[in-house]
């Protein structure tokens with residue numbers, strides 16, 4: 567069976583202590599929405615109720631695309647979240663492929679991620695890596711004795727910025743940020759420092775694993791929003807695990823094509839848009855996401871009521 571319909575997913579909401587009220591007004595605090603995830607369920611059509619992970623293993627290349635299956639087999643390889651940060655998140659770090667297999671188990675992906683900032687309060691900042699003069703020994707000692715925060719690199723960010731975060735980069739999101747996060751499908755997070763919050767069963771520190779994976783030689787840079795015209799597609803991130811593009815339109819449509827190489831995941835981040843294939847039309851409101859199966863081929867992205875922007879993720 568060939569998949570040729572747009573797949574709307576039921577997002578999963580997660581409430582953590584640092585969450586805000588912008589993702590789901592009236593349900594504060596909502597910290598994260600997992601808009602594309604292996605365990606999200608399909609909302610409509612013949613596959614309603616099945617999870618994205620189930621249909622990935624059943625349909626393989628038809629959903630995922632040739633390039634995806636060549637790289638990572640029939641598992642759905644990426645996870646996309648929206649995060650609303652009212653307080654500092656813990657300082658954390660993720661393992662790469664080899665470390666994930668060594669420290670956890672052979673089924674794990676590593677976790678390289680990228681952020682696209684949707685809203686930022688004027689003084690909003692985040693942590694992305696360590697200061698220039700940090701040696702591996704200094705970093706290890708500082709993680710162990712709780713002074714790691716003295717060695718991290720802060721970055722001021724504003725709406726439209728994109729930050730690419732290879733596995734091993736120490737990072738923390740700060741208050742006032744609302745962002746889109748794309749990553750390899752993994753929940754392997756080593757918490758390095760938690761701002762003095764009491765350690766609980768659910769919020770443990772992972773000191774020894776953090777020391778094994780944290781890079782002392784890296785700080786990530788924020789890239790500003792590229793120039794976007796009407797009906798344009800701009801690349802924000804391209805790495806071996808995923809690509810991220812910004813679609814901007816005011817009146818002109820954008821022609822898209824999966825080329826049977828990869829699925830696309832389209833998430834509206836501003837205004838309203840419409841996806842149209844030769845078979846169906848689907849409207850997208852702000853923060854809604856549709857997965858386009860790799861075998862769908864050509865389709866169009868169109869604005870509804872003027873300015874709109876969406877992010878397009880693929881492999």
Ligand SMILES: [Zn+2]
Nearest residue numbers: 658660679737
């Ligand atoms: Zn992270």
